[in-house]
Amino acid sequence: MKNVIRAIIRQALDQAKDKGTLLLSDYPEIVIEEPKDKNHGDFSTTVAMSMAKTERKSPKVIADAICQQLQSINGNVAEVQTAGPGFINLKMSAGFYLERFLDAARQGDNFGNLEIGRDQKVLLEFVSANPTGPLHVGHGRGAAVGATLAAILKKAGYAVDSEYYINDVGNQMNILGRSTLLRYRELLNESIEFPEDHYKGEYIKDLAQEIIDSHGKEFLDKDDETALPFFKKYSSDAILKGIEKDLSEFRVNYENWFSELSLYDDDSVDKALAWMRDKGFIYDQDGAVWLKSSAFKDDKDRVIIKQSGEKTYFCSDIAYHQNKINRGYHRIINIWGADHHGYVPRMQAVMEALDYDLNNFTTLLVQFVTLIRGGKKVQMSTRSGEFVTLEEVVSEVGVDATRFFFQMRSCDSHLEFDLDLAKKQSSDNPVFYIQYAHARICSVFRTAEEQGLKLPGADDVDLSLLKEEEAMDLVKKMLAFPEVIEKSALTLEGHRVAFYLQELVSLFHSYYKLHRVVTEDQGLSQARLFLLDKIRSIIRNGLSLLGVSSPESM
């Protein structure tokens, strides 16, 4: 829509240049805005002000010159005026909007699909929690943000692959195995000492019990070395399976599950190291092997092989990202918890060393979630293993509310998740407010059907009957949907969709209150049904991006 306005302004500029009223040695960027104040028209532009210097005229004079041209352009512009320091305000005709609305309606659920990502392959890695315990609410936010971003990018035309990186290597795996083994022995009445740094959650005891149920006392008389591999594998497999189940129930799906272990199995790690060494980014010191990350934006060099000969997590991450690059992605996006932000510069250093354009590599940091119950913070502590799992929240408030609440805020804002509010069935609760609008529209259609009224086709409807200001407000808001998708895709900010839906639905509820849809006047009723059907489609569309269902009745 703004593009259309931009083209009109552009045309006016060209005409002014032809007539010699403006120099236009250099075309300025034409910024189109939607003024908050309705008195300032539907759109406004600041070009006149930004041209003041090069034209050496006052913004007002330039604005007047442009206005003069605009008036002669075509019938779509209903009103033009200059205002303030040099704004040009445009008011478009009702026909302009209705024509575009009809066009949007013809596109059905494809409305809002864009081409901006055409021929662009994007890799989106998110959650990637270690398989050492169930997903907690923080992971849940990452999952919701990632899945929605993937959906938005797809709608914007990108070819997106979602990926989960499984950290199934390293010391943590040993600790996990040992934790389960110790609980196993404990449950079989052996006295044990449970180390401080081991996993203390109840789920470890559950795993131990499962092993007792299936294997009995088989491992009791075996030493650690013999028993551990089994416990390690059993635990991580079971936990990963649980993670997969939690995510799929949370409507979060991946194209790839990528195992860290596989990078060792196929020598990718060694190859990546050899490549780095060959390029001179690696050196040996103090018995360890270092990456020269300080040659890039990182504050210091980082160890990739410890004195003990073990490789660090960072080491396999080099191989992992080389693998990502080799798969030919135009854009690589990682979504991490904010507690990993210190890791960003060194990863950027790796990408730079691998000769990948940093403009195409983004790490989104998702800030923490605080759960609120009864107006008070729910205490969580990873250390004691007492954190609230994603599964617990979902089973308490449902997938819809959880998915929506996680995306009500921009990623880099801390999120307060009010569990009581999420369960509330009233307009206080934004997710219900939106779903209710959808159900309400469906209900209107049921009433219409009882009256023998049918939804007209795009060629049979007379939209000029939609004369009310509220109807035009709705039409304008709907036409902004593609811009919301575009903006969300470009800024990687999914919360915009949540905000947009609230605004759209609020306009609908007002309209509904003021104007009865099913009336004696068949033509008018049909025009209104047509309007509602499109609103319904956008709600359904937007909610599905957010991973929220659209109930037909509530």
Next chain:
RNA sequence: GCGCCCGUAGCUCAGCUGGAUAGAGCAACGGACUUCUAAUCCGUAGGUCGGUGGUUCGAGUCCACUCGGGCGUACCA
């Protein structure tokens, strides 16, 4: 100490990458149900955009400094 994020109405947060008189939702107060879902709507009130200085026609937005909160600063992952 250094680095990243945040600071906007009583609360939770937007603010379209520099535009006009800073917005929304809750909460508060006052209204609206013979009508398609009142699970809703309409109205009122609420602000030194943490602070100081700078950049310019113009700053919540950009820069510097500063105060407060969160997180990070491993040969952990």
